[in-house]
Amino acid sequence: MKRRTLAVALVGAAAILLSSCSGAPSKADDHTITFMGWGSDEEIATFNTMISQYEEKYPGVTVDYVTVPAGDFATKLQTMITSNQTPDVFYLQPEKVMPYADAGLLADLSDFVDNNDLFDPSNVWASAIDMYRFDGATPGRGAVYGLPKDIGPFALAYNKDLFDAAGITAPTADAPWTWDEYVTAAKQLTTGNGADKVYGTGNYSLESAVWSNGADWLNPDHTTVTVTDPAFVDALQWVADLNLVEGVTPSPGEESAQVDYDRFVNGKLGMMGIGPWNQGGLWADADFQWDIMPWPVSPKTGDEAIWYGGIGFAVSNSSAYSEDASNLAAFLAFNEDAQRTNIEKGQAIPNLIDMANDEYLTSDKPPANKAEFIRIIEDYGRRATQTYTYNSDWFTLFNTNVASVWNGEQTAAQYTASIQEEMQQMLDDGIAEQQK
Amino acid sequence: MATNAGTTGQLRRRERTWGVVFVTPIAFQVLLFTLIPVLIAIVAGFTNWNSIRGTHDFIGFANFAEFLGDKYFWIAAGNTVYMLIPIPFYLFFGILFALGSHRGTPGSTMFRVLFLLPYVSSIVALVVLWKWIFNYQYGLVNQTLALFGIQGPDWLGDPAWIKTTIVLMIIWKMVGITSIYILAALKNIPGVYYEAARLDGASPVRAFFHITLPLLTPSIFFLTIVGIIGSLQTFVEVQLFTDDGGRNYSAATITYYIWQKAFGAGDLGLASAAAFFFALLILGATLVQFRLSRRWVYEGD
Numbered sequence: 001m002k003r004r005t006l007a008v009a010l011v012g013a014a015a016i017l018l019s020s021c022s023g024a025p026s027k028a029d030d031h032t033i034t035f036m037g038w039g040s041d042e043e044i045a046t047f048n049t050m051i052s053q054y055e056e057k058y059p060g061v062t063v064d065y066v067t068v069p070a071g072d073f074a075t076k077l078q079t080m081i082t083s084n085q086t087p088d089v090f091y092l093q094p095e096k097v098m099p100y101a102d103a104g105l106l107a108d109l110s111d112f113v114d115n116n117d118l119f120d121p122s123n124v125w126a127s128a129i130d131m132y133r134f135d136g137a138t139p140g141r142g143a144v145y146g147l148p149k150d151i152g153p154f155a156l157a158y159n160k161d162l163f164d165a166a167g168i169t170a171p172t173a174d175a176p177w178t179w180d181e182y183v184t185a186a187k188q189l190t191t192g193n194g195a196d197k198v199y200g201t202g203n204y205s206l207e208s209a210v211w212s213n214g215a216d217w218l219n220p221d222h223t224t225v226t227v228t229d230p231a232f233v234d235a236l237q238w239v240a241d242l243n244l245v246e247g248v249t250p251s252p253g254e255e256s257a258q259v260d261y262d263r264f265v266n267g268k269l270g271m272m273g274i275g276p277w278n279q280g281g282l283w284a285d286a287d288f289q290w291d292i293m294p295w296p297v298s299p300k301t302g303d304e305a306i307w308y309g310g311i312g313f314a315v316s317n318s319s320a321y322s323e324d325a326s327n328l329a330a331f332l333a334f335n336e337d338a339q340r341t342n343i344e345k346g347q348a349i350p351n352l353i354d355m356a357n358d359e360y361l362t363s364d365k366p367p368a369n370k371a372e373f374i375r376i377i378e379d380y381g382r383r384a385t386q387t388y389t390y391n392s393d394w395f396t397l398f399n400t401n402v403a404s405v406w407n408g409e410q411t412a413a414q415y416t417a418s419i420q421e422e423m424q425q426m427l428d429d430g431i432a433e434q435q436k
Numbered sequence: 437m438a439t440n441a442g443t444t445g446q447l448r449r450r451e452r453t454w455g456v457v458f459v460t461p462i463a464f465q466v467l468l469f470t471l472i473p474v475l476i477a478i479v480a481g482f483t484n485w486n487s488i489r490g491t492h493d494f495i496g497f498a499n500f501a502e503f504l505g506d507k508y509f510w511i512a513a514g515n516t517v518y519m520l521i522p523i524p525f526y527l528f529f530g531i532l533f534a535l536g537s538h539r540g541t542p543g544s545t546m547f548r549v550l551f552l553l554p555y556v557s558s559i560v561a562l563v564v565l566w567k568w569i570f571n572y573q574y575g576l577v578n579q580t581l582a583l584f585g586i587q588g589p590d591w592l593g594d595p596a597w598i599k600t601t602i603v604l605m606i607i608w609k610m611v612g613i614t615s616i617y618i619l620a621a622l623k624n625i626p627g628v629y630y631e632a633a634r635l636d637g638a639s640p641v642r643a644f645f646h647i648t649l650p651l652l653t654p655s656i657f658f659l660t661i662v663g664i665i666g667s668l669q670t671f672v673e674v675q676l677f678t679d680d681g682g683r684n685y686s687a688a689t690i691t692y693y694i695w696q697k698a699f700g701a702g703d704l705g706l707a708s709a710a711a712f713f714f715a716l717l718i719l720g721a722t723l724v725q726f727r728l729s730r731r732w733v734y735e736g737d
Contacts, residue, residue, distance in 0.1 A: 074699065074700075075699040078487045078488065078699055078702050079487070081487055081488065082487040082704070099488055099489075100488065102489075103488050103489045103490060104490075105488070252590070252593060253572040253573065253590045253593065254572070254573055256571075256572050256590065256592065256593050257571050257572040257573030257574050257575075258573065258574065391701070393701075396680055399680075400679065400680045400681075400682075400683055400684075400685075401683055401684055403593065403683050404683070436489075
């Protein structure tokens, strides 16, 4: 008897194994679309609420919401693409727009953006939608391949209590600090030793320094690596010297021991770059007054510069229900309740301009100078240089090895000269790959 | 007689039927999840299969030429060989510990459990733990060194130290399980051998080198084989300790290289080719070991 039971169990197991290979049958009217993303538990809960609302609004459509840890997302998505199981709607990083659209994986949403009853494109930040445009040659122009989940302008935050104690007044939008004024302030803020050490500033944004100095990683066509340009080298060296020469920012070792955010909330850091996604955390963690201010400018040009980033919702080109999928993407991107939740939780700035003006800017939670975030989106922010190229290996290479400049093993001039050729090679490989 | 033979034959047949029933599920598993994927991977190694672009044309040996000409592949190969360093260390400490606890030293059971903990814990948890232990400023190691006035290195960020950190972690992780295997082998050595040796006037040291060690060689051989394969496949430590394989690719192993090509770049063809090549190397290394084992592994008279 026992043996027979076992045999039955085995056969049963084999049957389950085989049957799971074939898909479940579905009714013609009712259908399911898949949405894949990642997020904190809170974010996932918000999405679940939104998805229920969507399902109510569009009867007959069921959304299968799949969440993957952020680190595994790319792997999982690629596996699904390979096996022709691409989710109908999925998260898309701006730097992936070009390779994915080029490979024909993304649905062109241009017509949908212009003719839909869920949102008015003129009420959405132009830069937020432009991150998902691609005309076949240059990203940022042409057809729309994604709707923004959010847009993340990177701003410079400061500890107002430390500023007040040192008698420093933060600059305003009409008169940003020059690099020299910034270093002077950072020196004043840097005090103490050992466990009491307070640094004037955290890691400075290299993008901001390079762009403000009139340089970039690539030429305007994004075909030539230009890191050996003296303006680039000077900017890189200036950032490295904040630690090496001025001693106003933690060394790479200290930074790896305790990240800027932790130092900042412990009151051990005067200034630090933050995004809107940090607001909620700072409300909870910071027991001091803080605000944001404009990024300092290179004395050479006086130009303000910083990056903004974001994640988008893309619709698969192979989706059998592209209309439902597009509606879901738009619903998730522009649903007012969800946008309001983002404001309340301090996770993001609303994608809808009127809501940003009426509800976000008027909220009494810090930062007081929220207008700076908007100024970055509308005025001086730029998308990262690597989002303009087919692959970003050249940028990863630069970033991984630039540590030798941060810790003073190499000068900026030595480093950029040593790495330029290999970066160019990788960039060329990417261009050749795209043209295949 | 005739009835007897008939019963035996029937029994045999029934046993065979049941044997087939028992083997079928695992045979299916091996076929579906091992053999077929391996075959696909070998074929894929000769194509330009790219998961993003959807290409899959035969391109001959171009993939092999590509990774063999890639300096990062060779850096990764060097790092992979480096990961063999822990093996003699954990074998040595594992044997030492097994000998110690074999004698029934007080508290040895507790130590056995403690030593085995790293092996049974999730590697992800271990890496998180080690990230703290080796934290540049607040880590246990550097804080301890600081007591003696030594500024410890940046264990995780400095390309000169990251491999050492991984090697230390592998030793720490493997000592426990090694000692458990050796302990089991020690328990299998009949006590009469030692009695005979003592009657012949052999010293304990002599008994160790002439009885214990030779009889442990099959276990040591097994642990070496498994250890080499495990070391060559080091991956999670690299992925979790570093971003992009560390500065100057200082921690990346071949497995990491393959993973990056497959899931970073979507270049499944190239990754399959490198994996196939690497599998052949491991196979070769294992065969050589079996060959060499005849010289030092005791297999009974």
